Structures are given as structure tokens and as C-alpha cells.
Amino acid sequence: MNMSRTLTLIAIFAFMATVASAQNKFLKQADEAYKNAQYSEAIELYKKASSKKVKKDVKVEIIFKTAESYRRNHDYKNAEVWYKKAIKAKIDEPLATLYLADALKAQEKYDEAVVEYNNYKKLAPSDPRGENGVESCKLAQKWKDAPTKYSVENVSQLNTKYNDWGVAYTKKNFKDIAFTSSREGTTGNQVDPWLGQSTEDVFEAKLDKNGKWSTPGPLAAPFNSKMNEGSPASNNKYTLLYFTRCSEKKIKPLVAKSF
DSSP, X not given: OOHHHHHHHHHHHHHHHHHHHHHHHHHHHHHHHHHTTOHXXXXXXXXXXXXXXXXXXXXXXXXXXXXXXXXXXXXXXXXXXXXXXXXXXXXXXXXXXXXXXXXXXXXXXXXXXXXXXXXXXXXOTTOTHHHHHHHHHHHHHHHHHSXXXXXXXXXXXXXXXXXXXXXXXXXXXXXXXXXXXXXXXXXXXXXXXXXXXXXXXXXXXXXXXXXXXXXXXXXOTTSOOSSOEEEEEEOTTSSOEXXXXXXXXXXXXXXXXXX
């Protein structure tokens, strides 16, 4: 073997070792983010860790955890895609089929969801979630086919593409509200690694005499901080507003469990 060929082989092995080291680094970081419920970060890290050179069992696990991360972020469209990938890769985990069915149902794909719930019943016949899923899809389709006289409309003056939830009236006239939002412009001005959106604040808005809502804005101090605040609720006299704030203290990492 001549010197040039030897140097070429050394370079190739060095490159492969560098790639493997980078993959291991991303996978370790992804698993840590996943364990700490930082699902938005975990998704990106798992995608970086994924490669044709990854062992098959490791790749299947990466695919499943990516699907799980999307599900826990309520991104059912992407969860559907990744659970299908996991099943195609022959993952030995019946919950992949159950959660695929749930993702399909959440998108109102009831016929497809029923097929997957029935598949799950075969995989886990003692688990009632399979049959319950089938029945819930049938009921949902029935209600959709025969809607009530009530209609739900989007209040575009209040809603954004971000998470907006947890509305509470704050005055007796029912024209003042507080709600939770992760829209741009929150007090913390930082990204929550779970959702990949701004940390949540409590916002307020008022309804004028013409029936138009004011532009929502975050409540002033001491309500909001750099951490997550949300889920406001008033007492029955509308003199107190209760809300939840995440701790700023460093605590032990969360351990994500299946739910």
C-alpha cells in the first residue's frame, strides 16, 4: 500500500469518526431536551442526529421520539407524519399506532382514525382506548353531520397564530377579559424550549360600545415576568385575579412521561 493511499484511508476514517461523534453529540443533547420536556428543541436535535449511518434501532427510536415531541406540542399534522414513519420502520411499540389514530382524529380524519384504532385493538386488545377511540370518531362524525344551531366564530381581533387560551372576565360588565398568550411582545422576550414560542403572559383586552375589542396587551407588573404566566381566573366579585407563574428557581429537570 503506497503512502498516498494510506493517507486517503486515514482521512476517510477521521471524517467518519468526526461524523459519528457529531451524531452522538446531537443525540445526547436531543435525549436530554426530550427528558426535560423541551420538545421544540428536541425535534431539531433529533433531526440533526438522524442519518443513514445511524443504527436501525437507534433511528427507529429517534423517529418515534420526534413523533412524540410533535404530539406533546399539539402539532398533530407533523405527529401524523412521524408516527407513520415509525410504523413503517416496524417499531415495536403499539402506542405509535394509538397516537397516530389520535393525531388523525384531532385533524377530523375520522375514517382514517377508525382504521388505526382498530389496528391498535389488535395490538393491545385489553386496552379500552382502542374501542373508545372508534366510538369517539363515530360520535364526532355524527355531530359534524348534524350540527346544532350554535356556531363558533374566530374573534380575529384577539386571536393570533400563537397559543391564545384561558379566557376570564375581569369585571362585572363582562366587557373586560384576561387571557394567556405566547404571541410576540411578551414580557420575557425569550423562547420557551417546550413550544418553541415566546414564554406566555397574561394579556388583557376591552370591548367598546361598538362591540370591537381593543388590541390586547400584557398586564403590567407584577403580573408578568420573564417566566411563563397564565390561566387567569377572577373571584366572584371580580376584585381579585388569580393566575399561575412558573418558578424562576433552578430545580431538578422534568422527566417526560407518556400521556
